[in-house]
Amino acid sequence: GAGVSQSPSNKVTEKGKDVELRCDPISGHTALYWYRQSLGQGLEFLIYFQGNSAPDKSGLPSDRFSAERTGESVSTLTIQRTQQEDSAVYLCASSRRQGGTGELFFGEGSRLTVL
Amino acid sequence: GENVEQHPSTLSVQEGDSAVIKCTYSDSASNYFPWYKQELGKRPQLIIDIRSNVGEKKDQRIAVTLNKTAKHFSLHITETQPEDSAVYFCAATAGNEKLTFGTGTRLTIIP
Secondary structure, eight states, X not given: OOSOEEEOXXXXXXXXXXXXXXXXXXXXXXXXXEEEEOTTOOOEEEEEEETTSOOXXXXXXXXXXXXXXXXXXXXXXXXXSOOGGGOEEEEEXXXXXXXXXXXXXXXXXXXXXXX | OOOEEEEOSEEEEETTSOEEEEEEESOTTOOEEEEEEEOTTSOOEEEEEEETTOSEEEETTEEEEEETTTTEEEEEEOSXXXXXXXXXXXXXXXXXXXXXXXXXXXXXXXX
């Protein structure tokens, strides 16, 4: 595809359930980020993948959050035992260049609502 | 790690006036400073960036200035228009590390 694709676009779940969010980056982009954005708030960094290097997981808010990426392909963000405070838009972004020095292309986001 | 502070958090300006948003960073090794614009309900998009080897960059009504000594950089929008209303995020990186964003500025252009 031409851009970063995220799915699902909307997810409503019950408290305590697990959810999995998917990100398809632009082909050839080595860097991939996950951010969380609550209503009217800023971009909260979650995790950063750079090629085959160990990911920077310093932004994950708790051990209920995990993410995987195989090589330079799809990434999945998993939230276990969801809580109401997990409700937010989860944005994925990819970049062609190493580190943060290339333009980040964002997906449309996955809006998660935890009831 | 890098810490980026952004001010103000909200800004309202009369249409046609100028708007200035300021950011400071903590890591003296940072060398790349992009600005992203997020319109309501949309994804953030890059509008301008500057690297540490220059002090100013312009693109039509938008300009960014960088002061490496003071570790701060600013976004300047001249002749503001209604479509400039959005949230603006600054960011910084030393290149081999993740991009760190500021907390955002909500800019409102008053017709």
